[in-house]
Amino acid sequence: MDVIISKVSKGIFAILPFLLLFWIFSFVYGFCAKIFYSVFGITNANLFITLLIFVLSLALLYYIGHLVDKNKEVLLIKVTEIIIGRIPLVKSIYSGIKEVLNIFSGKNKDGYLGVAYVDVGDIELVGFITKEEENMLWVFVPTTPNPTSGFVLRISKEKVRISDLTVSEGFKKIISLGVK
Structure with missing residues (x-):
């Protein structure tokens, strides 16, 4: 019986990375699909309007990135952080994620020497x-x-x-x- 449990647990650990990767991809796909379908729902499947919304979204993201690059506070992000900062469990998770992203993006150069x-x-x-x-x-x-x-x-x-x-x-x- 111990041999069977050992083999099954080894099999689970062997496929676990694939399952986690599949779960992450399915989550991202579902998120993107909801956005995509909501845009097509608003535009009644009009390709021109959909592409226009897509281009405007990219331009907005570029502008927000430009403001962040220039160290200017984006009002929407600041308000969102204030709201998140008042929720106890969410605040700690958000601050941890933000710190890790800042480290990987190179924004936190003062934090690590x-x-x-x-x-x-x-x-x-x-x-x-x-x-x-x-x-x-x-x-x-x-x-x-x-x-x-x-x-x-x-x-x-x-x-x-x-x-x-x-x-x-x-x-x-x-x-x-x-x-x-």
């Missing part, structure tokens, strides 16, 4: 330098494959070797379990 390898005995840990003091560094060492948790080390500079990886490359290393 670089990727480093920390000597701990006979092993090296991958971490992110968050603050520099006199002869000490504060290094956040995330857990794998979920980098939202981890631990913070205050360690001497001699035990830290600066890496040439970018922050996004460091996160890719951690999330991919060192494969990429």
Whole structure:
């Protein structure tokens, strides 16, 4: 019986990445399909009006991106963040997602001073330098494959070797379990 359970659990873990990928794709497809069908419903399947709405949507997204790039507050985004900031559970999830996206987009360059390898005995840990003091560094060492948790080390500079990886490359290393 234990052999059967072991084989079944190994089979589940073997196909789990495919199932998760399928679930994510089906969610994104469903979301895009709802938008697409709502636009066609409004336009009565008129191709010209649909394309016009699509082009205007892209122009609006470009303009919002331009304002964000120039560090100007977009009123709609600011109001939405104020509303989300008042909902306890949603606020923590939103702020975590926003922080991770800011790191990957390169907007949070002040947050991390670089990727480093920390000597701990006979092993090296991958971490992110968050603050520099006199002869000490504060290094956040995330857990794998979920980098939202981890631990913070205050360690001497001699035990830290600066890496040439970018922050996004460091996160890719951690999330991919060192494969990429």
